[in-house]
Amino acid sequence: MKGYILKRLLSLIPVLFVVAVVVFLIIHITPGDPASVMLGPEASPREVAELREELGLNLPLYQQFTSWLAGVVQGDFGWSIFMNEPVLQSFFSHLGPTLSLAIFAQLLAVMLAIPFGVIAAKRRGTIIDQTFMGGSLIGISVPSFLLGLLLILLFAVQLRWLPVAGYKPLNAGFFLHIRYLILPAIALGAMQAALIARMTRSSMLDILNANYIKTARSKGLREKIIIYKHALRNAFIPILTVIGQTFGTLVAGAAVVETVFNIPGIGQLIVNSVERRDFAVIQGTILLVAISYVLINLVVDLLYGVIDPRVRLNRK
Amino acid sequence: METKLLEVKNLKTHFNTERGRVTAVDGVFFTVHAGETVGVVGESGCGKSVTAESILRLLDEKSTEYEGEILYKGKNLLTSTINEMQAVRGNDISMIFQDPMSSLNPVYTVGNQIVESIMLHQNVNKKEAYEKAIEMLRLTGIPSPEKRIHEYPHELSGGMRQRVMIAMALSCQPKLLIADEPTTALDVTTQSQILDLINELKVKFNMGTVMITHDLGVVAEVCTKVVVMYLGQVIEESDVRSLFSSPYHPYTDGLLKSIPQLTGDRSKKLHVIEGKVPTLHQVPKGCRFAPRCAFANEKCHDEMPELVQADTSRKVRCWHYKEIFQAGEESPYVSAADSY
Ligand SMILES: Nc1ncnc2c1ncn2[C@@H]1O[C@H](COP(=O)(O)OP(=O)(O)OP(=O)(O)O)[C@@H](O)[C@H]1O
Numbered sequence A: 001m002k003g004y005i006l007k008r009l010l011s012l013i014p015v016l017f018v019v020a021v022v023v024f025l026i027i028h029i030t031p032g033d034p035a036s037v038m039l040g041p042e043a044s045p046r047e048v049a050e051l052r053e054e055l056g057l058n059l060p061l062y063q064q065f066t067s068w069l070a071g072v073v074q075g076d077f078g079w080s081i082f083m084n085e086p087v088l089q090s091f092f093s094h095l096g097p098t099l100s101l102a103i104f105a106q107l108l109a110v111m112l113a114i115p116f117g118v119i120a121a122k123r124r125g126t127i128i129d130q131t132f133m134g135g136s137l138i139g140i141s142v143p144s145f146l147l148g149l150l151l152i153l154l155f156a157v158q159l160r161w162l163p164v165a166g167y168k169p170l171n172a173g174f175f176l177h178i179r180y181l182i183l184p185a186i187a188l189g190a191m192q193a194a195l196i197a198r199m200t201r202s203s204m205l206d207i208l209n210a211n212y213i214k215t216a217r218s219k220g221l222r223e224k225i226i227i228y229k230h231a232l233r234n235a236f237i238p239i240l241t242v243i244g245q246t247f248g249t250l251v252a253g254a255a256v257v258e259t260v261f262n263i264p265g266i267g268q269l270i271v272n273s274v275e276r277r278d279f280a281v282i283q284g285t286i287l288l289v290a291i292s293y294v295l296i297n298l299v300v301d302l303l304y305g306v307i308d309p310r311v312r313l314n315r316k
Numbered sequence B: 001m002e003t004k005l006l007e008v009k010n011l012k013t014h015f016n017t018e019r020g021r022v023t024a025v026d027g028v029f030f031t032v033h034a035g036e037t038v039g040v041v042g043e044s045g046c047g048k049s050v051t052a053e054s055i056l057r058l059l060d061e062k063s064t065e066y067e068g069e070i071l072y073k074g075k076n077l078l079t080s081t082i083n084e085m086q087a088v089r090g091n092d093i094s095m096i097f098q099d100p101m102s103s104l105n106p107v108y109t110v111g112n113q114i115v116e117s118i119m120l121h122q123n124v125n126k127k128e129a130y131e132k133a134i135e136m137l138r139l140t141g142i143p144s145p146e147k148r149i150h151e152y153p154h155e156l157s158g159g160m161r162q163r164v165m166i167a168m169a170l171s172c173q174p175k176l177l178i179a180d181e182p183t184t185a186l187d188v189t190t191q192s193q194i195l196d197l198i199n200e201l202k203v204k205f206n207m208g209t210v211m212i213t214h215d216l217g218v219v220a221e222v223c224t225k226v227v228v229m230y231l232g233q234v235i236e237e238s239d240v241r242s243l244f245s246s247p248y249h250p251y252t253d254g255l256l257k258s259i260p261q262l263t264g265d266r267s268k269k270l271h272v273i274e275g276k277v278p279t280l281h282q283v284p285k286g287c288r289f290a291p292r293c294a295f296a297n298e299k300c301h302d303e304m305p306e307l308v309q310a311d312t313s314r315k316v317r318c319w320h321y322k323e324i325f326q327a328g329e330e331s332p333y334v335s336a337a338d339s340y
């Protein structure tokens, strides 16, 4: 098992290298000079040139890249010229809200989608099934910013049940923390929930036809046990894949939702840094997001082994 | 010992499919007494599995309709509530399936799956249930059962898995066992081991058994009575000995002639019943065998024969069985055999 994890971790290195190259190139090839943005429109060309020199922007691209990468390998993701702090520090100070939002949205999605998917599968072809599946289509097609705005309009502006926007950290109290996260989490998790519900339904429909389900029924087990013990655990394998794969979309969606709800998370950090042309922060943060993304996928892969003994055996 | 355990009376099973309603089982009759093994034979697709699964009502009830009666100890299972069915399944009536490779849940250990059955129907704690499960596995001839019980299905061979299925099916000492082609998916040596095992345990627990198979050799080996099915119907019911020596129904005759002979002239070409089994969407309106039957006349094509008592121990569904049989007394089925 340890060997397997080590092997997987090593295989991540080339992937992350490619990510680093792409991120670096995109940022450095797009027009817009960080030095002139920082100094403002009034700055003289001389001042700009001096700052460029200082930031190393006059070096050849490959040299900029290797020196950045050398830093990254040693855990130094660069220095934010705007915030005047290490990139790693900006990253971690914005991580909390995003983490809270993503986890909450994911939990909400999983906890709603799986029961809905199971019920739709059990009642396939009925009005209930059609309603759920129609709803999930809406969930997939409505963009999160629009959903976010509609939610704000209804629950915050009209009904005044929940705050319009903003963020309260966990140490301000758990319920306050959650209160502020409910609407953004729904906006962010809706698509996730729709995808998981659809996968749950189709996977359950498959499994409910399996011979071992017939066996379970022939033993006299109750339908609840057949569904939740015998079918769902098997159906969960493809569901887990969807959760893992769509986690990337969730992270990307977080940037949008954070902007709509004014949540000081990673998404907002990236968006603001793009406006400020704070290269080091953009590059560093995106690379860190990529690293967490692949690590999460590794965890998902390890979870397969927990659910499915056949996978466990193959890895010995 | 004339206790009727199971009585299936004119069972019909209809499926509502996207392509319309099909009737996969359309007139099945048979009776099983305690300690007796009844064989159900017929070609692939004739409705054996549907019959078996109808008895325990395992088919998806949203798209399935049953007609007729399935009396277990006099009580009609087709009108029982779902709770009553759950109490019967696995406890009074158990089932072993065709494909041992896919009949066990891959994500739970075999022990977990056997213990689940035991704890469901018997008033025992987990430890006792595990002991009972180990005992059952030992009874089915699995070596070192206390180790095997913690293994997952994929760690066992097909034969071992079928033994696990048997252990599971018999763990609550059912009165009736339905075995749906329990050996078809296994290699020849394992086949006979599993058959012997079922036979041995049947005697030990005095169970009634329904042995579904397409193999008349299996019938000859383990059954006392046999029911022959064709296209969803029982076309002949008989004690095994009479069926083999003098079949009444032309289809049964053809079936018997198509068994490879181990002794005698093996160069003789194997008999094949001409024609194909019609699909469920084009069932003949008269006798279902008429398109393939050498004796068919107009009446056969127009009117469906009922299953009638032919003599004390035998029933047959054929308009002309008497004439055919009498003509055949001197030279059995000459005309039929010659025409092929
Ligand atoms: N759920 C279903 N819906 C529609 N038709 C079905 C369904 N289940 C079975 N059938 C049809 O019923 C007929 C009988 O099938 P069944 O499985 O009982 O055959 P069988 O005698 O067990 O054959 P085999 O020897 O191949 O196992 C087949 O034509 C099959 O296509």
Ligand code: SF4
Pocket (backbone or CB within 6 Å): B249, B250, B251, B287, B288, B289, B290, B291, B293, B294, B295, B296, B297, B300, B301, B305, B317, B318, B319, B320, B321
């Ligand atoms: S009823 Fe007619 S067609 Fe059917 S088996 Fe008898 S003789 Fe043949």
Ligand SMILES: [Mg+2]
Pocket (backbone or CB within 6 Å): B048, B049, B050, B098, B180, B181
């Ligand atoms: Mg079958």
